[in-house]
Amino acid sequence: MEPMTIALAVGAALFGYFAAKKLRSPSNLPPGPPAVPIFGSSLWIQFPMRCWILKTPQLYGQVCTFVLDGRRICVLNSYEAVREAFLTHSSNFSGRQVNIFTTKVLGNSGLLAGDGPKWKQLRRFSLQALRDFGFGKSGSEETIAREAQELIAALESSNGQPTSTSVPFNKAVSNVICSLVFGSRVADEDPSFEEKLSLINKLTQTSAESRHPLLTITMAFQRFLSPELVLSMPFPKKMVGIFNSVFNFCQGQIDAKEAAYNTADEPRDYIEAFLAERHRLTDAPQDAKAHLSNKNLQVSISDLFVAGTDTTANSLRWIALHLALNSDLQERLASYVKDKLGDRPPVMGDRPNLPLIEAFIHEAQRYYTLVPTGVPHRTTADAELLGYFIPKDTVVFSNIQAVHSDPTNFPDPETFDPDRFIDSAGKFRPSERIIPFSIGKRSCLGESLARMELFLFAVSLVQAFRIGIPDSESNRLDEIRRYSGGVVHSPGPHELIFQRRDDD
Ligand code: HEM
Secondary structure, three states: OOHHHHHHHHHHHHHHHHHHHHHHOHHHOOOOOOOEOOOEOOOOOOOOHHHHHOOHHHHHOOEEEEEEOOEEEEEEOOHHHHHHHHHHOHHHHOEOOOOHHHHHHOOOOOOOOOOHHHHHHHHHHHHHHHHHOOOOOHHHHHHHHHHHHHHHHHHHOOOOOOEEOHHHHHHHHHHHHHHHHOOOOHHHHOOOHHHHHHHHHHHHHOOOOOOOHHHHHHHHHHOOOOHHHHHOOHHHHHHHHHHHHHHHHHHHHHHHHHHHOOOOOOOOOHHHHHHHHHHHOOOOOHHHHHHHOHHHHHHHHHHHHHHHHHHHHHHHHHHHHHHHHOHHHHHHHHHHHHHHHOOOOOOHHHHHHOHHHHHHHHHHHHHOOOOOOOOOEEOOOOEEEOOEEEOOOOEEEEOHHHHHOOOOOOOOOOOOOHHHHEOOOOOEOOOOOOOOOOOOOOOOOOHHHHHHHHHHHHHHHHHHEEEEOOHHHHOOHHHHHOOOOOOOOOOOOOEEEEEEHHHO
16 A cells, blocks of 8 residues: 555544544533533522523523533534434434432433333334324313313302402312323312322422522532432422322322233223223233333323323413403403303314414413523433534433523514414415424424313313403512522412403
8 A cells, every 4th residue: 555545544543533432522512501510500590500500501602511410511502503413413312311310219210211222112012092082182182171271260250359369270270181191181080189289289380490509519528428328318308298198199099000901801991091002012021011000100100190281281270360460452362262162062073263362372381481591411322412522421401481582583572473474365474493202202282282272171161251350469470470499480379360251
């Protein structure tokens, strides 16, 4: 071989080596605050962490990174970043965090926190099972329509006096998920159900990261302690207690089903489908039925129950609050619905004929981003994102709120304007950049159910009531709207007035 060719080959090899090394070196990480041994970046960020994450687009741009409690964290601050991570490189970005909690309390199980082949099988099974009981089909439509009427009756019983939206909305939405999962309207049948709802609320609202500076120091050393000791500390202990109460409740439902259900019968709900599938796969190899363990059943039911209740109920509470504060819009929607449907209750088939309602819900999901910083993912391999290096086992937050308030996607994002999604022919034109349910392999499992609920409940409310707000509540709007830094951004406690329209 010519010396020149050898020199070129060696040069090319060295260039390739150093280029790859640069990608892998920390200098090619996204920007972010400094990190020091033991404390990571905790001295530079503000807590609650999720509130601080919302400010990172202004500080660091589209993608940023920092280190907390020994974990590298990456934040996706634009639609392009979320799409590239969760769609283009979904195979590397679809894991979930592994920590003492997911290992010791959740047993690496369930729909929300699990990952790997067992989670994949469970997700596939769950989507199929819930579809069979009407996810996105007429079964759930009937269930939701019935609960919408129950909700209206409950609100009507307040006789036009200020009433909290929290319990009635949560109960109505819970009854839908309970019907699909447990086969009964547990929320109405179990007298202690309100207590369960408040536990769920604590789970989704509590911010694990809101901490006192002293706690920051304790947290920094936590990873050097035994899991048992960590779980006995005040905050983790409280969370474990809440989880265990939800698990016990779910286990009670499973036990009752196991005692009564004959696996030869056609399953009628998620638990029965799980038991039937387990029976069907009795002789299958272990790999094929690894997702059908008792722990997986217990955790996935509580996942459906937790993820399916607080999210939809709080989206509806934001919608009711917004209508109460914007009577012009409320009257416009009410006369629009009256014009299209008269007084008959809505059905899903009405959706194409109600583009303004579709646009209103779409805008509500943008404006009141319910899960502002997403549910964190984990990289399962070293990855590249928008030219940056993201190491394996990085925890990845999607700043959905930043995507929804990006003025390049939504001019004048602080203005609530459903008409931005109505085209010149009067048709509803949704934006792919509105991602309340996230996107990709880990996107929300209950999206089609939630969309049906939002439509049927919202139309029913607009038809039935003139919604108002007492002066005492209008004076504390900042407090009602404040984000506590939990996974879900729900409105703070407040009361609204529901006056029947047909009383006019
Ligand atoms: C308006 C209502 C809802 C919103 C805004 C919402 C939003 C979300 C978001 C942002 C995620 C995280 C996706 C990701 O990690 O990238 C998620 C996951 C999930 N949601 Fe929902 N959700 C809603 C309703 C529901 C309902 C009704 C159910 C149950 C029937 C449900 C069940 C789940 C489950 C099981 C997951 C975990 C999926 C996985 O990790 O593979 N959600 N949801």
